[in-house]
Amino acid sequence: MKRILLIGAGHAHLAVLRSLLKEPPAAARFALVTPRSKQLYSGMLPGVIAGHYRRDEAEIDVARLAAAGKVEFIEGEVIKLDPGEKVAKLAEGAELEFDLVSINVGSVPERSLQGAGFALPVKPYESFLERLSKARLNRVAIVGAGVSGSEIGMALHHRGAAVTLYSDKVPLWPPQLEGVMRRMRVDVRPGMPADAIERGPVVHAGASTQEFDLVLLATAAAPLPWLRATGLPCDERGFLLTDDMLRSIAHPDVFAAGDCATPSSGPLPRSGVYALRQGETLAANFRSVVSGQAPVAYRAQRHALALISCGRRYALAHRGNRSAQGRWVWWWKNHIDRRWVRSLNGEKT
Numbered sequence: 243m244k245r246i247l248l249i250g251a252g253h254a255h256l257a258v259l260r261s262l263l264k265e266p267p268a269a270a271r272f273a274l275v276t277p278r279s280k281q282l283y284s285g286m287l288p289g290v291i292a293g294h295y296r297r298d299e300a301e302i303d304v305a306r307l308a309a310a311g312k313v314e315f316i317e318g319e320v321i322k323l324d325p326g327e328k329v330a331k332l333a334e335g336a337e338l339e340f341d342l343v344s345i346n347v348g349s350v351p352e353r354s355l356q357g358a359g360f361a362l363p364v365k366p367y368e369s370f371l372e373r374l375s376k377a378r379l380n381r382v383a384i385v386g387a388g389v390s391g392s393e394i395g396m397a398l399h400h401r402g403a404a405v406t407l408y409s410d411k412v413p414l415w416p417p418q419l420e421g422v423m424r425r426m427r428v429d430v431r432p433g434m435p436a437d438a439i440e441r442g443p444v445v446h447a448g449a450s451t452q453e454f455d456l457v458l459l460a461t462a463a464a465p466l467p468w469l470r471a472t473g474l475p476c477d478e479r480g481f482l483l484t485d486d487m488l489r490s491i492a493h494p495d496v497f498a499a500g501d502c503a504t505p506s507s508g509p510l511p512r513s514g515v516y517a518l519r520q521g522e523t524l525a526a527n528f529r530s531v532v533s534g535q536a537p538v539a540y541r542a543q544r545h546a547l548a549l550i551s552c553g554r555r556y557a558l559a560h561r562g563n564r565s566a567q568g569r570w571v572w573w574w575k576n577h578i579d580r581r582w583v584r585s586l587n588g589e590k591t
């Protein structure tokens with residue numbers, strides 16, 4: 243009986259859990275370790291901030307999903323992994339042994355900006371929401387105008403905040419995003435990166451200095467520090483390097499997927515839709531390994547659909563070079579997101 247340890251309840255592992263519900267492999271015993279039994283779905287987070295959803299409507303009951311697939315659920319945070327000894331250490335001190343391990347722990351916002359400690363990072367979502375709910379939100383700055391920073395900015399504006407968004411990028415992606423944000427009255431500043439944050443909090447950007455009630459950090463994805471400490475090969479930033487089968491390039495018993503991994507064939511966008519598709523390949527490969535067959539290669543979709551909520555019940559859709567926007571796009575996104583969360587919670591979709 244192979245012991246397979248899943249670390250993190252990211253999109254990829256949620257897809258694995260869903261697949262185990264349908265077809266559990268006979269010769270494997272699965273365990274999942276993650277810090278929280280309930281996981282907030284990132285696609286609905288801006289809707290929670292905007293007030294369109296209650297928090298519980300955007301939560302996935304991971305412990306329940308694991309139990310339904312006969313996967314042991316362990317609440318804990320991995321702080322160390324020894325791939326040679328095949329053991330993972332938790333913050334609380336416990337050690338978990340495995341024959342095969344899969345890592346899907348996501349990422350955190352990059353914190354190299356001077357004074358980043360004066361800002362509130364948007365991940366982990368749970369602590370972010372908790373601190374946001376206690377903060378004064380009249381004037382909010384967001385550092386980073388990727389899709390997540392932009393969605394959070396428009397959601398906060400919908401709740402009445404004056405929002406300023408600093409970005410090193412020109413133009414923003416997708417190309418329609420800047421115009422939509424201006425129409426939603428977000429003060430977006432493409433090509434104006436924040437240089438430093440200081441107590442106040444005050445943001446310095448070029449010649450401009452401005453004080454806010456709160457500064458949010460929605461910068462590019464950065465790896466969790468313990469990944470590099472595993473000794474497994476990483477890219478220059480510290481994300482685990484994987485082969486086409488989603489295994490570490492140095493260790494066939496270590497799989498990694500989602501934001502925490504970089505395929506050695508070339509980096510992928512760090513977004514949930516890619517992680518989800520990787521989860522389907524992971525599930526197939528666990529079955530192959532258990533039954534002594536060769537694992538299959540992951541093939542990324544050429545274009546992924548981005549659905550971006552814009553504060554009020556209005557959204558922007560973008561795929562390849564096609565784009566659409568309107569209230570109907572929001573209702574479409576709402577339908578997809580709710581169906582996904584309900585399907586994982588074992589509710590009718």
Ligand SMILES: Cc1cc2nc3c(=O)[nH]c(=O)nc-3n(C[C@H](O)[C@H](O)[C@H](O)COP(=O)(O)OP(=O)(O)OC[C@H]3O[C@@H](n4cnc5c(N)ncnc54)[C@H](O)[C@@H]3O)c2cc1C
Nearest residue numbers: 250251252253284320347348390500501512513514515517
């Ligand atoms: C506001 C916002 C909105 C977004 N909207 C979208 C969207 O609409 N569509 C889209 O495709 N992408 C979206 N994204 C991006 C997307 O959330 C990430 O790219 C995606 O979550 C990455 O998925 P993942 O599978 O790598 O891990 P994640 O989904 O980030 O999950 C990581 C898991 O690992 C767990 N974990 C972390 N550390 C440890 C540890 N040490 N030990 C054990 N477990 C650990 C976490 O608790 C979590 O369960 C959004 C991001 C944000 C911030």
